[in-house]
Amino acid sequence: MNVRRLLIGGFMTVALAVAGAAVPTAASAAPSEGRKVDAVPTPVLDWAPCFTIAECATVRLPLDYDRPRGATTEVAVLRVKARDQANKIGSLFVNPGGPSVAATRLALAAPLFMSDEVLDRFDIVGVDPRGIGLSANVRCFASAEQQAPVQRNLDVAFPVTRAEIRAYVEGSKQYGRACSTTGRPLSGAMSTTEVARDHEVMRRAVGDRKLTFLGLSYGSVLGQYYANMFPDRFRALVVDGVIDAQAWVGNPRQILDERINSSGGSARALTEILRRCDRAGPTACAFAGGNFNTLARTLEAEPLAVGKYTVTYADFIYAVLEAMYLPTAAQEVPVLAAEMRDALHGDTAALLRRLEAAEAGTPPDTRPYNNDLDAFYGVVCSDGRFPARTEQWPAAVAAREQVNPYFGAALGWKDSACASKTWTVRDEDRYTGPFNRRTAAPVLVVGSFWDPSTNYAGAVATSRRLPNSRLLSSTNFGHTAYGLGACATAATDHYLLTGKPPADGTVCTDAAVASKQLAPLAVPFPRSVLAVPR
Template sequence: MPRPIRTLAAAGLAGVLLGPMAAVPATAAPTTIGGATVTHRTSLQERLRVDRVPTPKLDWYKCYDYAECATVDLPLDYDKPKGATTEVAVLRVKARDQKRKIGSLFLNPGGPGGSGTSIALAAPFFLGDDVLDRFDVVGVDPRGVGASDQLRCFKSVKDQTRAYEGLNVAFPYTKDEEKAYVAASVAVAKACSTTGKPLSGAMSTAEVARDMDVLRRAVGDKKLNYLGFSYGSILGQYYANMFPDRVRALVIDGVLDPTAWFGAGKSGDLLQEDRMRSGQGATKALREILKRCKPAGVDACPLASGDPVALFDLVAKRLRANPLVFDDPDFGQFTFTYADFIGFALGSLYGPYGYYDVAFLTAELLLATDPSATVKARQQARGKVARVAVETRQQTRRYDFPYENGLETFLGVDCTDANHPKDAGSWPARAAAADKRDPYFGRVWAWATSPCARDSWTVRDEDRFTGPFNRRTANPVLVVGNYWDPATNYNGAVASAKLLPNSRLLSSDSWGHTAYGTSDCVTGAVDAYLLRLTLPKKGKVCVGDIQPFEDEPDWAAAARADTAKSDLAAAGTPRRGAPKQLPPVVAPLHVGTSAGR
């Protein structure tokens, strides 16, 4: 069964425990009546905001052959329910067994900035059959995103292109790149804080949670059923804490600690990455892959002929000193840099077969950068690396039209949701420190939020949610954490489960970003909970169906055979992602040049 979700697609944020963590805001303990613990209730303030909005009538129409679509106008500011509105797009795939339907299952793919309508449209490709039988699957494009009213921080594509110029690297690591990246970050932040208003100041996760509660009512459900991935775990936890008595079944997979995401008190002056430690999770996954390479042998892992850790480091050092330069008929002359290598490695780790991509590209780069190798061997290796570089550029290349707002939607949520340091000029030193702490990947994740510097991003959402994050929900929250997740550090799942008093942690020894769909054990446990509210046993640990170097993917074996038949034409170039992937409609989201969750 294909795995559901979001990638870095070059972009976003991840979460976990680490460093100085924000204190959990105090809240009244749930009352006890007759020895029974009573669920926290939705606050009076939130009830007044949301419940006075009339239940929208969704005028569904057939779309995409097997789905239904609708749009609805919702309050831009829930404190002014009769004021300005924003249009929100909704898509559903109806339950196959309407007579036995449980209700609607809301999905969110993460991001922030991922399209809920796209992941709902892809539901038949990755959700379990029983879930598809019993639930209408509903996806919502959050305000500002996708088919909803779009956030536009610039008046024209020309203005946007000029402002983005300094961001067109995987991440900055030279002094000149850092200077240009900071300047571009400030330009984007100021544009979103002016031209992007009022929508840029009304995109916080709390606003989306309020939208979801109104839409829950619109589809006729008394309580919410929800499955959220990656950043979608933040949306799920915000809903659980804002509307604790309105939860039927809530599952979060690839989990961010909301206190680390938000950053209360002094921790708000730290980088979000310093609080969440996504780089730590990615570094841990890479090191484990390289550790397992050696005993697997050279037939499974070409780095096994030496010290895999040292060989990866050698490639990184060579590329820092001398990037590879290529000539391409479509792109002209371009370079493959150290940042491109690390960005590719991180993107590969998002898929369960990422170990293969990392090992084989590293092996080709070793040869391509080895001055002692034969000219023919270097040329063959360079040809394979060039194919990867061209493929990456094709995936991330910006065209002049239409207006693409992926980076802006990511920032519209994160910069209004969370606390960040004041000065964008402080990011180079902070990112360097993060990379020293979490080699290779600390810098990637640190730079993801540079436009959020408070002196640059000045628009605010006065109604953002700041906690508490430890409310007792009507039904349990199932928290799924993956040991080797490169974007949402496993520690985030542990911390979130500890915060939520009525939750159950399900751990998985899985590879890639999120675990649903890559482990039959996890998929079965999630489906059982959604369908029957049956929780896995306490302390349950699943194992991913794909483990590094134990099985060669079919497409890799075919590539190996093709390589044996030809020289440069080889189709043996490592591929990004895994064949067990969602259709392009929900392929990894590339948010600007940063990493996404």
């Protein structure tokens, strides 16, 4: 039984900062990008009813936009139609991040978290990135049987012991080689660049004169790519839970967390949660006065047996990380820590109930082939520049752990299959900047102070780099602000509906959204998507 999935499952619902100063160019589509996408005929969408409330279609789009009439890949699209078609503004394209999470899932869930005004005036559209979700899937192995032993090397929240690290390095190398061979050609054509091009073609296909877009988490990278590749072709574009796109591309001397400092965001959020807990006192906060480091190091020294379950240090830290994705993180994290402290002192009842409830609510994965990792690596490894050898990751991760305890290791391994000596398939046509183009319409950049995944500094750097952008900050806990913080959600909705962003530098001291059943939390990495609905 995978205890990590049980601990984190109870928290999850549906579902990295460098500023540039170069002179921006004028707002018009990059000539080469305009020519590439405009050479592709506008697809005809044969919509069919699906999932009770939606319509679905698939299209064939160029595998390589340099060859618009060459090989293709199938891309899936889903829409939930605007309730007031007579007064419809157009389509709102959404992307939940990951990368590897299906945009069709987020569009389908729109009635659960989007405002009535947005649902009335927009068709909510999700285009599954190539290789992902309902689109033709990337597969790095010929069969699940060939994939299974490689996945077993990676089946820990993150490696801690020497044996786990050796296995993780080997599994990462095997995955990189598999995706660079069996996964071709799709694994080499999954870059964010290609997905941005796909969105420009799909904008035409749904009949919109300009794009309206909401990108969460990694979806913020997609939004920045589109805004810089096609700066005159959107009417409103929101990036929330922002990863600095320039840092995302990076340089081959650094692993991903060195560039985006996601672990720094996590450490900052945990420090604030524990500070507030101590200030509230033991009557209001179960872990007040607790020593988190002692708790963590006790688990690191020896895993905890709880009934039939064994909880490791990595399980606990990853559960804390994912608890911080919730707007209620300031309450959830201390409760989890208190239950773990009590269990270490012999009172395992509460922790056992948590594990049992999560196990009971975790649906089995019945897919004949799980391509979550294939899809995640397909995007990350295509987009960025990485160190040459996977054997360089242990030292780099250890350095991140020194800077950001607990989370440097938890987040430092995510790109370990991308080492350039083993991940050899390339998207030679990927976009690497500039990311400072002046756009015709303003870009709304949304960042949360306590976001544990996409460091708030990423939003600040992005807003400074993009000349025609507005920074909206939120004090809510959780990953992203949209759907979590009431003020940030309302300001975002107003911009989407009117094209008028809030004043630059606006800060929302945010109360949690209470009017809908759930909020969209973009899932950080594919091994975290098994979730128990709340």
